[in-house]
Amino acid sequence: MKHFLSVYDVKDVQKLLKKALKLKKKPYEHSELGKNKTIGLIFMNPSTRTRLSTQRAALNLGMNVMVMNMDKEGWALETQEGIIMNQNTVEHIKDAAAVMGKYCEIIGIRSFPKLIDKSEDYSEDFFTKFIKYSKVPILSLESATLHPLQSFADLITIEEHKTKERPKVVLTWAPHIKPLPQAVANSFAEWMVEADVDFVITHPKGYELDKKFTGATPIIHNQEKALKDADFVYVKNWSSYKDYGKVLTLDGSWMLTNEKMKVTNNAKVMHCLPVRRNIELSDEILDGKNSLVVQQAENRIYSCQTVIKELLQKNY
Numbered sequence: 001m002k003h004f005l006s007v008y009d010v011k012d013v014q015k016l017l018k019k020a021l022k023l024k025k026k027p028y029e030h031s032e033l034g035k036n037k038t039i040g041l042i043f044m045n046p047s048t049r050t051r052l053s054t055q056r057a058a059l060n061l062g063m064n065v066m067v068m069n070m071d072k073e074g075w076a077l078e079t080q081e082g083i084i085m086n087q088n089t090v091e092h093i094k095d096a097a098a099v100m101g102k103y104c105e106i107i108g109i110r111s112f113p114k115l116i117d118k119s120e121d122y123s124e125d126f127f128t129k130f131i132k133y134s135k136v137p138i139l140s141l142e143s144a145t146l147h148p149l150q151s152f153a154d155l156i157t158i159e160e161h162k163t164k165e166r167p168k169v170v171l172t173w174a175p176h177i178k179p180l181p182q183a184v185a186n187s188f189a190e191w192m193v194e195a196d197v198d199f200v201i202t203h204p205k206g207y208e209l210d211k212k213f214t215g216a217t218p219i220i221h222n223q224e225k226a227l228k229d230a231d232f233v234y235v236k237n238w239s240s241y242k243d244y245g246k247v248l249t250l251d252g253s254w255m256l257t258n259e260k261m262k263v264t265n266n267a268k269v270m271h272c273l274p275v276r277r278n279i280e281l282s283d284e285i286l287d288g289k290n291s292l293v294v295q296q297a298e299n300r301i302y303s304c305q306t307v308i309k310e311l312l313q314k315n316y
Ligand code: SN0
Pocket: 178, 180, 181, 182, 183, 184, 272, 273, 274, 276
């Protein structure tokens, strides 16, 4: 693994999953691996779980951690080549990334999409440039289009809680008042396509995700039909990909309730957090016995620790 930006940076997902489960049992087994090595975490947007779980993962491996809230404390970065910098940006990404690459053995980056220009967001320009100019392994802490550490933690959580060999996993869209990235949904789809599960997606018309991530996954527009016999229901809002960045509906009937869950196989419910309670997901489900949201968040440590370990061991 040279960088960790998507499921395609993983040679063997099943093997990586086994490594994570092993690491979770003995988190300090490799506490010397990161000695005298530093990971830098660059945040262009807010974060709670990603920031804390990545720090914890790096500390478990004996690494030093530096955190930079670039959006609040750093110079405004320019990304365009050849631009005359006489406006608001202060430093070019090529200079900042080159310097950070000298300070860190690994750099983690969070950079959300702007949700205005689809081709700009989907080009992942920020990550591409950091890879080019920092010259060190880059770890995605959620990019414009993907959130692979979240999806890997989700896969670990499903593995731990499944009661049959090939569970049915449903990704359902849920309402939200704001336009949110497609990253968590894209990424979850990408990992589920690779996993040993029956995977379906349900959302209102107009919320189709980029096929690049969903592949041949069945899309069912009737949520009740999709939920039938589900073992896991993954809840997430995303803004429209087609009508890029738009909120097309606020239809509250898409929010999961215990009543709606009756058609499932007593399904476990997942969400990456942060969640808008009683908009995206009801209190009764979040506080109920089938919610796995805290377990998912805990597994963020082990998905991240496994990946950092691979990067440090240069397993590629
Ligand atoms: C982000 C997202 O990609 O949906 C991060 C999830 C890990 N979520 C939000 O930005 C939520 C913002 C809000 O106002 O609820």
